[in-house]
Amino acid sequence: MLRGTSDLRGYFRTNRTPIYFISPTAFNLLGIDRWVRGFSYVNYFDSFAGAHPQVFVPQERPYREFTSIEDINNYLLSHKEVLDHVAGGLALFVFFDEETEKLCEEIGLKIALPSAELRHRLDSKIVTTQLGNEAGVPSVPNRLGRASNYDELLTLADGLGDDLVVQTPYGDSGKTTFFIKGQRDWDAHAEDLVDEELKVMKRINCRAAAVEAVITRHGTVVGPVMRDLTGYPELTPYRGGWCGNDIYDDALAPEQRDRARVLTEQLGDRLAAEGYRGFFEVDYLLDVDTGELYLGELNPRLSGVTSMTSVSAGAYADMPLVLLHLAEYLDLDYELDVAELNARWARSAAADEWSQLIIKETRADVELLTAAPQTGIWRLNEDGSATFRGRGNDWHAIHEEAEAFYLQVLGEGEYRYPGADLGLLVARSRMQTDDNELTPKARQWIEAIRAQFEGIPLAPAAVVDRPHDALAFKA
Structure with missing residues (x-):
């Protein structure tokens, strides 16, 4: 029996199960090899030109046109050099699909994440909204439905005004979030919206925040609250596209930061009831005019902010939350006082910048x-x-x-x-x-x-x- 984070840290320093992060780059979990013995990266892009001892990139990489991260991961899992390199153990991904699951089973890798089917269902912005409502985590005032023309959109959006934010169920928020104010905006995006189930929201003056958490058998542990950088044309061509994060002490007012942590724990407990366990990330929208905090988006996986969560003061005071995720999938016998751990993260998570x-x-x-x-x-x-x-x-x-x-x-x-x-x-x-x-x-x-x-x-x-x-x- 491992008792608390101190014992868990000791376990991972002597871990003997190979753990591979398979992804185009090592970005999301870079630095976790400092904490976990036997942790390494299998990547397509050689960001380190061969200089990182824990990064493996196949030498033979003829030009291929990939259409998704899943495509890249499946290519790696089918590559002879990769097959010669991996030796059983656990595999972590940001994105994977049913083909990935099949390939991992064939080569003896256990995917340390919930199933692709469950993740895909929870990834829907429509499902996220519904689960959030059930968990007491409110969304921006919205309507769910379909529209084949602008008049039908306005009918669907009854009571929300005519300055609208419209999302389709799946995809990067920067590419599947549309700002509609008038017929011209509808016409510009109609091809992406017609025949799709839509989440139609009142447009608010907002600030975006993000927080990661991990669902364990003992409850949901919540990481630091950070601010999102979104839509800056100097960084991204996508108007609503995520392009960075800041962690600092007053990223949100104390009462808003506390509420974000409570809401994240509530949402985690609701996801656990769906059979989900491990890492997830939540985007929140702070209404600047009212101070209300709304659920923006759920990412049921490792995400682009995992890199920040793992380097925060809270991670160094205890350990990166990724290790709790791994403890679940290594089936370790451990005890954890989640309330005490959440209190420590709340105190220290944003102590540095x-x-x-x-x-x-x-x-x-x-x-x-x-x-x-x-x-x-x-x-x-x-x-x-x-x-x-x-x-x-x-x-x-x-x-x-x-x-x-x-x-x-x-x-x-x-x-x-x-x-x-x-x-x-x-x-x-x-x-x-x-x-x-x-x-x-x-x-x-x-x-x-x-x-x-x-x-x-x-x-x-x-x-x-x-x-x-x-x-x-x-x-």
């Missing part, structure tokens, strides 16, 4: 990259330029505000195209103001990193087979 920027290609051009910034520690100079300070395995060693860790996704010899994930930057300073503007330092970092890229424009005939946007870090 961390931020991340997800840098996408925002231009309409397609280029073959001839130069790209390396993975490692960068320093922001007084003139706004950035200097490469040296390689590193993750961002845990960052101490100064003038330094940041850049993780490369697309490098020399690869294509950059509209919406492509170029890389991400992690720093120990805020990147967004209280008024939802990028800080001057954030703008300097973005410009300095983008200045490191060089490319050769492709002729129109060569653009036809450009890569698909398949690498979103969070959906």
